[in-house]
Amino acid sequence: MDIPRETLLLIYERMLKIRHFEDRVKDLFAAGELPGFVHLYLGEEAVAVGVCAAMKDSDYITSTHRGHGHIIAKGGDMGCMMAELYGKATGYNKGKGGSMHIAYPELGILGANGIVSAGIPIATGAGMSAMLRKSGQVVACFFGDGASNEGTFHESLNIAGAFNLPVVYVCENNLYAVGTRQSQVRKIEDIADRAVSYGMPGVVVDGNDAVAVYEAAFEAVDRARSGEGPTLIECKTYRWRTHFEGEPDTYRPPEELAAWIKREPIAPYRKLLIEQGVMSEAEAQAIEKKVVAELDAGVEYARSSPLPTPESAMADLWA
């Protein structure tokens, strides 16, 4: 597949953004700067970026509790995100949302979600809306392997299949839901097999291979946009950190984690782009420098931003 150079570079830059952002969040959280709790996307960067690179700004996504990666992949600003994580007035959602609840409709981001699987019917509804409005928009719905065991998944995919809705269901299969290995509570190996029941293609891809994810997403987005209906893409991946920051890692074999870290998505992709002459070593370094500078500025913005006024808690409930 011929992928445009700017797309290839965008994929690199956004994966790096997620990597650096999440690394920084990890440190800031450990330092006690961030309230609440955070779920990091480290190790899964290629999934969100591969999918969103195949979409337009005007397309929609729904996200999860592990949402930072999706938001950056869809073009979210690291400063506004960081400010939200700090609970500041200048955050994407004025400090009301926090890490688990970032939404930015201008970029089609319909919200991260604290309720596992809740994004699935919401994405399906956005797909129905796009179809009814004949807007030509497509929806990508991110969710985990755990979420695929909820009723919402099965109900939504059945409806999307029946109505040919323009939705791409992206299952991030990282093998675990919190501390439970999913093979203990699910009989089948590939979640993509479930697509058969709902009359849509089910595709398994290596979620640590950004190009593979992009190609699968490109085809699914194309299918959705041309009215042929939904696709279920299962991305096999792994989270490097525990379920949330601060949780002890008692349930994963260390060899398993080590093997997945070895198969990390960014370094091989960087090598590939250099080998293929898409970017030079110097360009790669310049992109990374830019990303880090942008993140530094974002953290500074978040730190120096004002807190919301207490009374602002009462605003925004009603239209």
Place this chain on the structure above:
Amino acid sequence: MRQLFYNQAIAEALAEEMRRDQNVILWGIDIGPYGGANACTKGLYEQFGPSRVIDMPVSELGYVGMGVGAAATGIRPVIELQFSDWITLASEMIINQAAKMRYMFGGVLQMPLVIRAPVGGYLSAGAQHSNSFESMFSFVPGIKVIMPSTPYEAKGLLKSAIRDNNTVLFFEHKKLYAMKGEVPEEEYTLPIGKADIKRPGSDVTIVTYAYMVGKSLAAAETLARQGVDCEVLDLRTIDPMDREAVLASVKKTGHLVVAQETWRDCSVSSEVAALVAEEAVDYLDGPVVRVTAKDVPIPFSPVLEEYVLPKEADIVAAVNKVLNRVSV
């Protein structure tokens, strides 16, 4: 006396009841080798094995609904929801099935089902991880609702809940898991439906429960230093409510404050206020004042959350208001 953490007291109650009755079976997510998100099932998988402590997929409607079927057929399921916030996904099975089956079928079957779930805010956990839904479920006939405020009560009431032949929602407060308190070594149970006077007093009754008990006691201490003697009544069971205890206290003090963590409208505090209005209005020497969360979802940012959730100072202010007293 021996001290236990609230979550240890819960684990101990579960273990004792499992030893006592083979049919007591636990299921939920991450309750097996992981020991539960709040360590309430720590060690139980090792002790009782995978057929008594069962890990489930993330399928609330499914595994809570299974509790209904299992309870109707001789098992006494004790189900853990990782947070009570998504009891919403399972609510069909609780509200339309578990709560109604015995009655609707003319009493021909039993529903010995316990659902344990953590509630509450003050953790910057955001709008979908800070809820307390006890009022919603207390509204429905056929469900008992328990909210213990100490390790001692958590253990004694959970044991009674497991032995009860009805559907019981057992809401544990997240902030209380790390609370330490006296728990006797010898076996005991506490009766469902009985309130407890946590602090006797003569001037004002503060009716409260769960995490707000601690805040009410702290407010009572502050007020005691100003010469106001508060009685703090811990409901312990929200439904069935210990109406006699509420009325007796109000008849004694003539003043009522109700302090709860969650939203005000159509809530437990509404019920307490209505009860007193119906049964003891002649004994009141001032208005009833409720201390509750403000009527918005619980926001993430600590400054916002602090503004929305009730504080000790709000209880002090409420007492001053019912006594028509200028705040000091």
